[in-house]
Amino acid sequence: MLDVSDDVRAEIGDEEANRLLAGENAPGNYDCTSCRSPGDPGQVRTSTVLFVGEETAVLAFAHAACIPSQVVRVSEEQVQGAVRTITADDPSGTSAGLTADAATGAAAPVEEPRPDRGRAVLGVTCGQVLIGDALHAAVVVEPTAPIARPGSDGPGDDFLPLLIEQGFLPVTGITQPPATVPGWSVLVAMGQLHAILQPPAAGTAQPIAWWQAHQSLPVTDGWRTSANQNNQVLVYAAPAGSIGQQPREDLMRDALDKAAAEGVLVAAAMPLAGT
Template sequence: MPRMLDVSDEVRAEIGDEEAARLLAGESAPGSYDCTSCRTPGDSAQERTSTVLFIGDETAVLAFAHATCLPSQVVQVTEEQLQGAVRAIGGTGAESPQQQYQSPQHPQQQYEAVQQTPQEPQPQAANLVPEQAVLGVTSGLVLLQGELHPALVVEPTAPVARPGSLGSGDDFLPLLIEQGFMPLTELAGVPPVLHGWSVLLAAGQLHAVLQPSPNGGRPVAWWQAHQPLQVTDGWRAAANKHQQVLMFAAPVGSIGRQPREDLLRDALDKAAANGKLVASALPLAGI
């Protein structure tokens, strides 16, 4: 049965016209699937469905999402991020329908068409940044101008020195400002978009914050979870609606661990008033 699939030009260029035709004809596309973004069921025979190709260094994954959640696109990531996404999509030890084929653009790459299956939530972890400061990342909804926005709040557990510096100062905010993040004195509106940066979601879970590579080419992870971070349904729905996530960052000791979103907002307001908060809107990337 023909499928209501959106196959973008960039996805078609990677998988080839023949495979794109097989997908559209329903020969190699799943009927029902779990949306890679919102994780609710979808049916490519009944509703518009996007094909999203997630490309690593050696392999790639073709995934499916509601067209209202994500457009058809190619997402370039590292092989490590790709394998983490595959584990999140298929579930550890779970069997998922897969189809492998070669790209006419990259014959050495094997592409897998994966149908998503739900998995149990996994605990949050954070990567180490220079000077061995651990980045604490908290997700929550922030009310701005009468509308809820998905947000990530980043606070290191120790001062972050500039790479190569022998001093003991905290350069966390200056380093982010140099990357394009905006200093805030109050949370009056949505901060501007920081192009080149993005928030990576896979199977409805948070995997990484990506930044431009200093050498050009595909983005690299600025922060990456050791295991996917579970987010709430409300957070995921807001991210799908706005197609972006607000990232707030503050130096150590400015925010703290807040058990509720209203307390988190109070801490953000206080940090901004004290000149210790930067923010940007990061586009949503996902598979």
């Protein structure tokens, strides 16, 4: 019950891919690289996930329901850290599972800036949002400065209009999950947040990273569980200065409610997906 995507096959070669599919090199069991819970390819459909650094590559395994078979480009430092983790867990070096440490606690606000056309950076905070009786994994995106429309020299902030043009919808109250925006997805691999992906450009087949972490971001076990149970992440976005860096999930929720009431919050639900 092992899946090997064309991209993974191209990286590891037909011979190795066929050995995996034949069960010769498949793991007897593994820790899912996405949700980190145990898996058995003999019992559940399993994805092969190849993490590729500058010089090193590591093959990992995940529940197919959590993440599809794919190639994930990461830094060489991340790959080497994964190798050390596997070796520490299994001195023989034969462990098939690839895991990464994640932060614990009620809230894990993290921020990773990414340059945006040299004008601003995007702050990203992860946390859970309670809607009704259910917890949802959420990502809050807020630039550090106004975002101008590409090609514009004006002083205005076009961050929300640009997202609305992509399918994000204004939020007036956090009483229900936002609608799914077609073609967008959130990449969670090695138990951490890697990127927010937008639809492919014209003439291409691969999604584009709208935001990508310089180093993958740790999330809480609760956030990861919610994301995998719902198979989606709620992505909220607000202009610079609307949310701020909140140290707790309850404070983040208060800031989201305030931004919604002021009409400066947009959102979209995005499935977990790969590249």
